[in-house]
Amino acid sequence: MPRITVTVDGIKYEEDVEPRLLLVHLLRERLGKTGTPIGCDTSNCGACTVMLDGKSAKSCSVLAVQADGRDVVTIEGLGANGDLHPMQRAFHEEHALQCGYCTPGMVMAAIDLLRDDPDPSEETIRHGLEGNLCRCTGYCNIVRAVRRGAQEMGQAVNTP
Amino acid sequence: MSVQEVGRPRRRKEDARLLTGRTRWTDNLTRPGLLHVMFLRSPMAHAAISRVDVSGARGLPGVVAAFSGQDFAAEQGSLPCAWPRAADTVIPEHPPMAVSGVRYVGEAVACVVATDRYRAADALEAIEIDYEPLPAVLDMERALAGDSPKVHETGNRAFDFTSTHGDVEAAFRDAPVVIDRTYVQQRLIPNAMEPRSVLCDTDGETYTMWSATQIPHILKVMLAMVTGVPEHTLRVIAPDVGGGFGSKLQVTPEEVLCLLLARKLGRPVKWTESRSEGNLTVHHGRDQIQRIRLAADADGRVRGLQVRLLADMGAYLALLTPAVPLLGAQMFNAIYKMDAYEFACTGVFTTKMPTDAYRGAGRPEATFGIERIMDELAAELRMDPLEVRRRNWIRQEEFPYTTISGLTYDSGNYEAATDRATALFGYDKLRAEQADRRDKGDPVQLGIGVSTYTEMCGLAPSRWFGSNNAGAGGWEHGSVRVLPTGKVEVITGSTPHGQGHVTAWSQIAADALGVPFEDVSVLYGDTAIAPKGLDTYGSRSLTIGGIAVLKACEKVRDKARRLAAHLLECSPDDIEFEAGAFRVRGTESQKTLQELALAAFTGHDLPEGVEARLDSDATFDPENFSFPHGTHLCAVEVDTETGMVRIRSYVAVDDVGKVVNPLIVDGQIHGGIAQGVAQALFEEAVYDADGNLLTTTMADYLLPSAADLPDFTLDRTESPATSNPLGVKGVGEAGTIASTPAVVNAIVDALRPYGVNDVRMPCTPERVWRALGAEGVRR
Incomplete structure (x- = not known):
C-alpha cells in the first residue's frame, strides 16, 4: 500500500492508503476532518471543495495518492487564531447559509474566485460559483456575501 | 426595556459551527466497532426474484455479513402509509427489502455489512440474483386501461377521491367562456444537499x-410499529440535517433495515447513500396530469372550476404518498370566489420510485393549475391577467372568508400585495416594452408572468387531520426552563434542518421572558431530550412550534409571578412584569427572573402549589391553518430563434403575517423561489421505456447553479394571522408554490402572438423552440 505524506490544515500526516482511496475519504474517515462533506458522486456539487496547494479542488475527484507531498486546507483550517476568515464572516452577516451543507465548499470556492478577480461583479461571482450547488438559498445571499467578503479582504490587504 | 427581539434581523446562532466545519451530519458520526452497510439495488423496474445468493459476498475481506430479503422476511414488517385519505385507498405490502419481487429500479434486494465502505462496495459485486422480468408500467393513463399489466395484484388504481362544492353543472351550463386545459406536473427529485445517512x-x-431525517419523533413511533422493537427501547436523533424539502419526511427502508441489522449483529451499523443512489431511492415529488376546466362570464367572473387529476404514486404508498395530491383538493380555488368547484383525483401505481412530499406538497401543483388557467382566461377575454384576477379575488374587506372548498381564510390583502409588486416591477413600463418588441418583431420577445397565490400551511389542526383520515395530529410541543443562573433552555419538538429555529425561538423566548437573546439555548432533534414533538414539514415550525414555545414562556412567567408575590408578600395580581423583573406595582420592590430561578432551584421557600424549578411546557394546536399569500411577477426574455429563456427580473411581495426574523424569512423566500423556478425551467426525473431512471446524477438532473438564476426583488405586506397569538404565518413553501406558474406564465405570455398557449415543464430551450416550431410560422 502506498505511503503518502500530506499536510492538512497545518499538520503533517503520514498514511498508508489504497491507491483508490479518495482524498475526501482520507480527510473524513482517516483524519477526522469531517468539516468537508460529500454531496454527490460526479463532482457536480462542490460541497467537498478544499484548497490543494492554494487552489480550490473538489476532494472527491482527487485520489489521496495524488495529494502526496502537497498542502491541503479545509474549512476547518481556514480562520486564523480562532477568528473567522473574512469570507466566513461575510456568509454569516449576509445569511448566506441555511442548512449549511454546501457552505464549506462554497466558502472555499468563493475565496479561490477572488484570487482571479479580487473585486468581482455579480455576474463574475455567479459564473465563478457555477461548480458549487446550494439548494437552500437561491444563491441571492451567497452572491452578496462574496461581494462583502471581497470588500473586506480587499481592505485587509490595503491596510498596512 | 431591552429592544424587542421579534422582528429583528438577528444573525443566526446556527452559523458558527456550520461555517467552521464543526458539524454533526450523520455521516460524520462514528461509534466504536462501526460497520458499514451497502445495499444492492434492483436494476429491473418490475420482476420476480427467482434466486438470491449472497454466499459469494460472505467470505470476502472485511465482510461481516450479507443478507437478502428472505433473511428479513419474518421481521421487517411493511413500511407505513400514515395518511390514506380516500376511503377506498389500497395500501399494498411494502417490504423494506424486496423478498419475492421488485417494482422499481433501485429497490433494495440485498445488503453487505463490512468494516469499511470500500469493502462493502466490493462485496456487492459477488451477490448473485436471478430476475424474471415483468412488464414495466410507466404511463398513468395506460396503467388505468383494463389490459394494462398490473403493478400489484389489486391493480393499478390506488384510490379515487372526489369532492364537490356547489352546483358544478349549473356553473358550466350556458357559460359564455369555458377554458379546458391539460397540464403536466413533471416528476421531480428533491435533492437536499446532504445525502441520507x-x-x-x-x-x-x-x-x-x-x-x-426531518421527523425523529414520527420515525421512532413508526420504527416500533413496523418492526415490533418496543418503542421505549428506541431513541432517535436527528443531528445536523442538511436540508430536506420534504424528502426527509419519510420512514425509509434503509432506516428500518439498519435497525434490524444492529439487532441481528449486535453492533453499530451505518449507511450513507451516494447521490446517484439517492436520486433512485429518495422519494420523488409532483408527477400529476391535471385536466382543468374553468367556466366564466364574459366579464371574466369565474363561475365554476372542475379539476381531474391523475397522480403517480410510484410503486408503493410511502408515508404520505396518497395524501400529497389531495392537499390540492382545497387549494385549486385559491384566492378566487366562485359558485362551484369539483375536485377529483385518481392515484395510480406505476413501476417507479414512490412519490411523496416535496416542498409545497400538493399546493404547488394546485397553484400551478389555477394560476395557469387564470392566464388562459385572461388571454381568451383579451384582458390583463392581473385585471382578471382582481375581478375574482377575495377583497380585503371580505376577510375572514370561507372559500368554496370550505377553508376559512383568516386574513389577507391581495390588493396591497399586488399594488406593491406592480410598482416594484414597473409593470406598465414592461408591458409597453413588450408591445414594442411585438410590433418590431424582435426575435427576443418579452413575457410577463403573474402568480397571485395563497396556500394553506402551518400543517396542524389535529381535528382537521383526524377528520381527513390522517394517522397523526398536528400539535406541537415546547418547553422552557430557566436555569438556576438565569440562563434559559428552550426545548422544541419541531426539528430543524436549516430553517433557523434556534435563532427564531431565542428571539421569541427573549421577548417573552425579558432575557438577552444570547442567554437562550434551544435543544431539539433527540427523542430523549425533546420527547414530545411532531417535527418539521408543511411550514409548521413557527406557527405551531414557535407558538408552543411562547406559551411555555407564558406559563413560566405565571409561575415566576406567583413565586415573586410569595417572596415579596403581596398578591400575584399586584406584580407587574417588565424587562425580566417582577415588581410590586408602584414600588421599587422586585425580584429578577434570575433571583426567582435560583429560589425555585433551592426550593427553600416556595408557596403552596408551586413546585421546584422555574420551568414549564406547553403544546399548541391551532384552530386553523395559516394562509400566506402574495403576488409574484416574473419578466422573461425568450429568444424565439433558440428557445432560450432568460429571467430578466423577478419581484415577489409576500404576506406572511408578522415576521419574527426578516433575514430568515427573506432567505426562505429566496430559496423557495429558486426551487419553483427550477421546476419551471430545469428539473425533471426521466425514466426510459424500460423504467430505468436516466437522471441519476447531478450531471443528468439539472439543479440550477448561481449562474442559472437571477437575483430576486423581495418585499412584504403584513396581514397578521388571527389563528395564533404572534400573528405569524408559514413561509417555508410559499416561494416554491408561487414561482413556478409565474415563470411559465411569463414564457407563454411572450409566445402568445405565435399561437402558443402552453409549454410543458421544464421549459428547456428545446421545448420552447419546438412549441414555436409548430405554430410560430403562422405569425
Missing part, C-alpha cells in the same frame, strides 16, 4: 438511531 447502535437492549 443512518447510524444505528445498540447495547443489546436499547437502540439509538441517528438519521438525516
